[in-house]
Amino acid sequence: MAKIIAVHSYKGGTxxxxxxxxxxxxxxxxxxxxCLLDLDFRAPSLQSILKVKNADYWVNDYLNGVxxxxxxxxxxxKTHAKRGKLLIxxxxxxxxxxxEMSAKDRKWEMKALGxxxxxxxxxxxxxxxxxxxxxxxxxxxxSSINAIVSADLVLVVSGMDISDIKGTHRMIDELYExxxxxxxxxxxxxxxxxxxxxxxxxELAKKLMNNSNLPMVDMIPCYCDVLRAGGxxxxxxxxxxxxxxxxLERIADTIExx
Amino acid sequence: MTVxxxxxxxxxxxxxxxxxLDSLNEKMEVIIELQKHSSKVxxxxxIPDVLDVMTLLSLPDHLRKTAITLCKLEQATxxxxxxxTRRARAVxxxxxxxxxxxxxxxxxxxxxxxxxxxxKEGENKTWQK
Numbered sequence: 001m002a003k004i005i006a007v008h009s010y011k012g013g014t015x016x017x018x019x020x021x022x023x024x025x026x027x028x029x030x031x032x033x034x035c036l037l038d039l040d041f042r043a044p045s046l047q048s049i050l051k052v053k054n055a056d057y058w059v060n061d062y063l064n065g066v067x068x069x070x071x072x073x074x075x076x077x078k079t080h081a082k083r084g085k086l087l088i089x090x091x092x093x094x095x096x097x098x099x100e101m102s103a104k105d106r107k108w109e110m111k112a113l114g115x116x117x118x119x120x121x122x123x124x125x126x127x128x129x130x131x132x133x134x135x136x137x138x139x140x141x142x143s144s145i146n147a148i149v150s151a152d153l154v155l156v157v158s159g160m161d162i163s164d165i166k167g168t169h170r171m172i173d174e175l176y177e178x179x180x181x182x183x184x185x186x187x188x189x190x191x192x193x194x195x196x197x198x199x200x201x202x203e204l205a206k207k208l209m210n211n212s213n214l215p216m217v218d219m220i221p222c223y224c225d226v227l228r229a230g231g232x233x234x235x236x237x238x239x240x241x242x243x244x245x246x247x248l249e250r251i252a253d254t255i256e257x258x
Numbered sequence: 259m260t261v262x263x264x265x266x267x268x269x270x271x272x273x274x275x276x277x278x279l280d281s282l283n284e285k286m287e288v289i290i291e292l293q294k295h296s297s298k299v300x301x302x303x304x305i306p307d308v309l310d311v312m313t314l315l316s317l318p319d320h321l322r323k324t325a326i327t328l329c330k331l332e333q334a335t336x337x338x339x340x341x342x343t344r345r346a347r348a349v350x351x352x353x354x355x356x357x358x359x360x361x362x363x364x365x366x367x368x369x370x371x372x373x374x375x376x377x378k379e380g381e382n383k384t385w386q387k
Contacts, residue, residue, distance in 0.1 A: 106308045106310045106312070106313075107308050107310075109310045109311065110308050110309055110310040110376070113310065113311060113329060114329065114332070114376070117329060117330055118332075142310070142311060142312070145311040145312070145315070146311055149311055149314070149326065149329075174315075175315070178315060178319070178322065179314075179322075179326065180323070
C-alpha cells in the first residue's frame with residue numbers, strides 16, 4: 001500500500017495543489033494521520049489557500065539542513081480536519097527564497113534527495129504518520145524529480161490540452177518508468193461532454209494512457225463551483241457532498257488499493 | 259643556350275622553394291601565436307561527480323536500480339543492496355564497484371565487510387578517477 005504520494009503533472013495549473021490538499025484533508029477526516037508538504041518552491045501555494053501568513057520554519061529550511069522536519073510541520077488538525085491529524089509543511093513564498101531555491105547546485109539537490117528519502121523513516125516510523133502527500137512543481141525539475149524518487153506512488157494529473165497529454169506520455173516513458181515508480185493517472189478539468197457515456201470515457205482514458213499499462217485512477221469534470229471558489233474554499237470540509245469531493249473520495253479509496 | 263635555360267630553371271626552382279619556406283614560416287608563426295593564446299585560457303574546473311536525480315536518470319537501468327537503492331539505504335553492503343533489489347550479491351557487488359569507479363559512491367572497509375555510501379561531499383573528483 002502506498003504511504004507516500006507525490007502529486008505531479010507536466011504542466012502547471014492542472015489542479016495538483018487543490019487535489020493534494022483535499023486528498024490530505026479527506027484522509028485526515030477518515031481518522032488518519034496525514035502530512036502534506038508543499039514542494040513547489042517556485043510557486044508556493046498552500047499558505048495562500050490556507051491563509052497562513054507566516055511560519056517559523058519552512059520546508060526550505062528542512063531541505064537546507066537548518067532544522068528537523070518536526071519544526072516545519074504546522075498542526076492544522078483543529079482548523080482543517082474533522083477527525084484525524086493534519087500536519088502541513090509550507091514552502092517559503094518570498095521572492096528571495098524562490099530565487100535561492102532555483103539557484104541550488106547539484107550537490108545541494110543530492111543532499112535534498114537524501115533528506116526527502118529519510119522522511120519515510122522519521123514520519124512513517126517515528127511519528128506514525130499514515131500518509132505523506134507531496135505537492136510538487138510541474139515538469140521535469142530537481143524538486144519534483146526528488147519528490148518522485150522519494151514517493152511510493154505518483155499521481156499524475158493532466159488536463160485535456162494536447163501539449164499536457166503529450167508531455168505526460170513523455171514523463172511516463174522517460175521518468176516514472178525509469179525509476180520503476182508505481183504511477184496512477186488522473187485527468188482533471190474534463191469537459192463534461194467527454195464523460196457523457198462509457199465509450200467517451202474509455203476513448204479519453206485511452207488517449208492519456210497511450211498504450212501504457214498505467215491505471216487510469218479517475219477523470220474529474222471541470223466544475224464551475226470549484227473554479228469560481230478560486231482556491232478560497234476547502235471543499236473537502238465546506239462542501240463535502242459536492243461531486244468534486246465524491247470523486248476525490250473515490251480516488252482516495254483507489255489509492256489505498258494500489 | 260642550354261646552360262642559360264638550365265640556370266633559368268634552377269632560379270625558378272629556388273624561387274619556388276623560397277616561397278614555400280616563407281609560407282611555411284607564416285603558418286608556423288600563426289600556430290605559435292595560437293598556442294600562446296590557448297595557454298592563457300584557464301582550464302575548466304573539474305565538476306565533482308554527484309549522484310543527483312539527473313545523474314540517476316542518465317545511468318543505465320541496471321546501475322540506476324543499484325544507485326537508487328543505495329540512496330535509500332544511505333550506506334550498505336552489497337548483500338544489503340541485493341536483498342532490496344532481489345539480485346545476486348555478486349552482481350550488486352560488481353555494480354557498486356562500477357559506481358565507485360565512476361566517482362559516485364565511496365567504499366569503506368570495516369573488518370571483513372565493505373560498506374558503500376553516496377559520496378555526499380563530492381570528494382571523488384573526475385581527475386582522480
